[in-house]
Amino acid sequence: VLFPHGPLPLRIFETRYVDMVKRCMREEVCFGVVLVSGGSEVGQPAGYADVGTTARIVDFNLLPDGLLGITCRGERRFRVIDRWREADGLNMGSIEWLDAASPETIRVPAEFRHLADLLRRVLPELGDVYSGLEPRYDDAEWVGARLIEILPLALEDKQSCLELTDPLERLALIAPLIKRADEPVD
Known part of the structure; x- marks a missing residue:
C-alpha cells in the first residue's frame, strides 16, 4: 500500500x-x-x-x-x-x-506530538528507502502515512488508513497501536 x-x-x-x-x-x-x-x-x-x-x-x-x-x-x-x-x-x-494537487498542511496537534517524535527517531534507522524523503514532522498527513508504512499491520488495515481523508483521524487510529507497543509484557 x-x-x-x-x-x-x-x-x-x-x-x-x-x-x-x-x-x-x-x-x-x-x-x-x-x-x-x-x-x-x-x-x-x-x-x-x-x-x-x-x-x-x-x-x-x-x-x-x-x-x-x-x-x-x-x-x-x-x-x-x-x-x-x-x-x-x-x-x-x-x-x-481524492486529494488536492497541493493540499493544505494540517499541523500535528500536541496530543499526537509523541508520534512525530517517535517517527523522527525511527525513520533514520530504516535505511536507504527513506533517505531521500524530505522530513515533514509537523505535517499530520505525512507523519501518519510514514507510521502506517512502517508499522507491522495487515495490508487491509493499511488500505483502510489510505482511504481515510482526515489525517487527524489516521493519527487517532495509530496512537493506541503505538501505546500498546510501548507497554511492558508480563
Whole structure:
C-alpha cells in the first residue's frame, strides 16, 4: 500500500511492466498502485482496491540478479471509477482524484506530538528507502502515512488508513497501536 510521498522500491521482470516503466520514463508520467485484494495479480482472478496512489519513478538500476529495479515515490491518492485489462495484460483504469494537487498542511496537534517524535527517531534507522524523503514532522498527513508504512499491520488495515481523508483521524487510529507497543509484557 503506497501513500503520498512514500517510497516504493520495485523489482520489474514482467514484459508488461518493463513496457510500462519505459512509457512512464519516456512520457514523464506516473502509474497507479492499488492493493491486490484476493487472488493473485499474475493469475486470475484478482480483486483490486478502489483507492490507490500514483507513483512516480525517481530512480532505476540493474539489480545483481539482472532484473530492473526502480524506486518510486507516491504522489496523489485516487479512486478507480472504471478499470480494464490491456491486450498485454496490463491493468488500466480511469480515476478521480481524492486529494488536492497541493493540499493544505494540517499541523500535528500536541496530543499526537509523541508520534512525530517517535517517527523522527525511527525513520533514520530504516535505511536507504527513506533517505531521500524530505522530513515533514509537523505535517499530520505525512507523519501518519510514514507510521502506517512502517508499522507491522495487515495490508487491509493499511488500505483502510489510505482511504481515510482526515489525517487527524489516521493519527487517532495509530496512537493506541503505538501505546500498546510501548507497554511492558508480563
